Amino acid sequence: MAKDEKDNVDRRGALECMIWAGTGVLWTLAGGVPRSSLLGTSEAKAQAASGFTFLQISDSHIGFKQAPNPNPLATLEEAISKVGALPQTPAFMIHTGDITHLSKSEEFDNADQVIGKAKLDTFYVPGEHDLIDENPGTAYLERYARRTQAKGTGWYSFDKNGVHFVGLVNVANLKAGGMGSLGAEQLAWLTDDLKGKSASTPIVLFAHIPFWTVYAEWGWGTDDSAQALDLVKRFGSVTVLNGHIHQIMQKVEGTVTFHTARSTAFPMPAPGTAPGPGPMKVPKDRLRSVLGINTVEVKQGTQPLAITDSDLTKV
Amino acid sequence: MSLLRDSQCAFAAGAVVCCVVYAATALPAETRASIENFMFKPDTITVPVGTTVVWQNDDEIPHTVTSVDGTFHSSPLDTKDKFSFTFDKGGTFEYFCRLHPRMKGKVVVAAANGGTVR
Numbered sequence: 001m002a003k004d005e006k007d008n009v010d011r012r013g014a015l016e017c018m019i020w021a022g023t024g025v026l027w028t029l030a031g032g033v034p035r036s037s038l039l040g041t042s043e044a045k046a047q048a049a050s051g052f053t054f055l056q057i058s059d060s061h062i063g064f065k066q067a068p069n070p071n072p073l074a075t076l077e078e079a080i081s082k083v084g085a086l087p088q089t090p091a092f093m094i095h096t097g098d099i100t101h102l103s104k105s106e107e108f109d110n111a112d113q114v115i116g117k118a119k120l121d122t123f124y125v126p127g128e129h130d131l132i133d134e135n136p137g138t139a140y141l142e143r144y145a146r147r148t149q150a151k152g153t154g155w156y157s158f159d160k161n162g163v164h165f166v167g168l169v170n171v172a173n174l175k176a177g178g179m180g181s182l183g184a185e186q187l188a189w190l191t192d193d194l195k196g197k198s199a200s201t202p203i204v205l206f207a208h209i210p211f212w213t214v215y216a217e218w219g220w221g222t223d224d225s226a227q228a229l230d231l232v233k234r235f236g237s238v239t240v241l242n243g244h245i246h247q248i249m250q251k252v253e254g255t256v257t258f259h260t261a262r263s264t265a266f267p268m269p270a271p272g273t274a275p276g277p278g279p280m281k282v283p284k285d286r287l288r289s290v291l292g293i294n295t296v297e298v299k300q301g302t303q304p305l306a307i308t309d310s311d312l313t314k315v
Numbered sequence: 316m317s318l319l320r321d322s323q324c325a326f327a328a329g330a331v332v333c334c335v336v337y338a339a340t341a342l343p344a345e346t347r348a349s350i351e352n353f354m355f356k357p358d359t360i361t362v363p364v365g366t367t368v369v370w371q372n373d374d375e376i377p378h379t380v381t382s383v384d385g386t387f388h389s390s391p392l393d394t395k396d397k398f399s400f401t402f403d404k405g406g407t408f409e410y411f412c413r414l415h416p417r418m419k420g421k422v423v424v425a426a427a428n429g430g431t432v433r
Contacts, residue, residue, distance in 0.1 A: 066375055066394070102377060102391055128414045132379070132391040136413075176383050176411035176419055218353075219417045276353035277415075278375045 051299035052161055055083065055093040055120070056206070056307075058243030059263030061129065062111045063101030068281045069291075072101075072265035076114050078312050079264040079293045083118045086295060091160060093120045096243035096261060097171065097208030098127030103139055112143070126154055127208040127244060128171040137172060155186050157193050163298055164197060166190065168207040170222045180209030180222035180244075187227050199234050202298065202305065206241040212251055212258055215271035220245050229256065239305050241296070245277070248292075248309050259307050262292040288312035348420075349373050350380075350392070355410075355420035363425050367401040379413040380420075388413075 060076045069075060083090065095115070100107035115122055126140045133139040137153055148156040153172035158165050168190070170180035182190075194203075205211070211229065213221030222228075232238045238256040246268035251258040266279040267290040274280065282290055292311040299306070344366045349356045351373040360368060370380050372392040380389040380398050386408055389398035402408070405426030412418040 102393065129377070132377070132414065134390070174413060174416040176409065176416055178416050217417070219415055276374075278353070 051297060052091040053086075053088050053295050053297045054160075055090045055118075055293055055295055056096060056241050056259075056261050057093060057115075057264055057293045058096040058208075058261040059098040059127065059246055059265055060095070060111055060115075061098055061101045061263065061265035063104055063107040064265055064279075066279060068279060068284070068287055069266045073110055073114060075288070075291055075312060076111070076264045077117070078288070079291070080114055080118045082293065082310065082312070082314070083120065088297075090120060090295065093118060093122045094165075094167075094206050094241065095122060095124045096127075096206055096241055097125050098129045098243065098263075099124065101129050103130055103133040105139060108139060108143055123148065123158070123165070123167060123206075124154075125167045125169055125207055126171055128174070131172055151189060152183075152185055155189060161298065163202045163204060164194075165204045165206070166193065168205060168228070170207045170209045170211075170225070178223050179213075179216065179219045180207075180225070182207075182222065182224050182228055187224065187231075190228060190231055194231055197235075200236050202237040202239070203232050203235045204239045204241060204296075204305075205232065208242065209244045210242040210249070210258065210260055211240045212253075214245060214249055214260070218271065218277040220271065220277070232256070237305065239296070239307075246280075247290075248294075250307075257305070257307075259294075261294055262290065262309065262311065264291050264293065264312075267291065345369060347371065350378050350412075350418075353378075353412075353415055353418055355380075355412075355418060358419070359421045359423065361423045361425065362402060364405050365401070365403060366424070367399050368422060369397055369399045371395065371397045377414060378418065380410055381413045382408050382410045384408065 057079060061072050062076065064072050099111045124144045130140045131137045141150070141154060144150070145154055148158065148167065150156040153169040155169050156167050168182060168186065170182050173183060174181055205228065209222050210220055211222050211225040233254070236255055240256060240258045242258070242260045245260050246263040246266065247260065247270065248262055249260045267282060268277050269280045289311050292309055294307055294309040297306040344363065346360060346362050346366055346368050348360055348368060348370045350370060353374065362368065372378050372394055375394055377391045377393050379391055380387070382388060387400040392398055402422060402424040405424045408422045408424065410420050410422070
């Protein structure tokens with residue numbers, strides 16, 4: 001594991017280190033170059049002390065009742081209870097979708113109630129499981145759109161401490177045979193939203209389905225994300241946070257870092273290792289090690305973002 | 316005796332004819348399809364007009380049966396839930412799952428000809 005005394009750690013090396021260690025690794029981007037350190041070292045503590053952090057949770061699937069986890073509300077509650085134990089109280093939380101399993105109102109209610117226990121401002125984007133009510137998307141928008149003045153199927157943006165956050169929806173109006181989709185209206189809005197922002201503004205895009213093609217055969221990608229990524233390529237630091245695949249995956253391309261989060265409900269198989277992207281059955285004593293939340297840290301100045309994944313076995 | 320016997324035969328024969336006619340004209344055919352491992356099985360169903368297709372979700376994740384042209388759409392089907400649709404017009408109906416749009420299927424409905432009804 002590379003210590004951060006060096007200024008120019010090889011990007012791939014840092015990334016590989018982080019994935020190998022699994023959890024509990026803090027990594028930062030300094031001027032676009034990732035640096036890593038282990039949680040618990042003094043450097044990590046110093047990092048934790050400055051800037052602000054926010055949480056990403058994803059794929060709570062409240063209403064799911066099968067193996068390997070017939071009680072996703074309980075594991076969501078466990079994940080939320082860990083929020084209080086974090087070394088730095090997060091400024092807010094982002095949920096990257098599939099809040100519910102079947103878009104039922106009691107599922108939304110239960111999720112809201114448990115997530116509310118974190119006492120954090122929470123910003124949502126829907127997953128495809130959140131838009132299957134009778135008038136698709138109505139239940140989701142009724143609950144979450146007004147606060148953020150979301151447009152269309154639920155997209156919006158906000159600023160926190162100089163970082164520009166954009167919540168995007170790539171799970172609505174999906175076409176037969178396709179993957180995720182943003183659509184022309186949302187892309188036009190995004191063009192407008194980013195106009196005039198200085199290239200040194202750190203950007204965080206968050207949406208449910210991954211913005212890079214993790215595995216097309218399972219629909220793990222977004223057909224028109226290239227257009228969105230084109231719009232942000234002029235920025236010095238872009239982070240894309242996604243969910244949907246119920247496992248951690250990372251990719252760095254130029255100034256853009258992509259990260260997908262674990263689910264708090266159930267894991268999914270690695271691409272191509274199972275007949276389909278369904279729930280991956282794991283023994284009960286392993287379940288919590290494959291569910292989790294992650295903390296994203298923003299340092300002021302030239303070191304934008306550090307992402308730390310924690311599984312539910314960690315205190 | 317023989318008259319009684321003849322009457323019984325006639326009655327039985329009549330009943331059999333009624334049954335055959337009834338069976339031939341009463342219930343439309345039903346075809347079953349399954350959804351499993353993120354696939355519609357079979358992915359192409361060919362049926363005569365008037366057939367009811369019944370899909371059952373045998374997968375562990377909800378799916379929908381949603382036609383591309385809007386002719387039919389199920390609510391989300393949880394595991395073991397069923398959706399039926401009776402095809403009373405000929406044509407080719409492509410459909411997919413709204414949650415997992417890579418999942419596709421097709422129902423080919425042959426228009427009825429003459430008096431052939433199954």
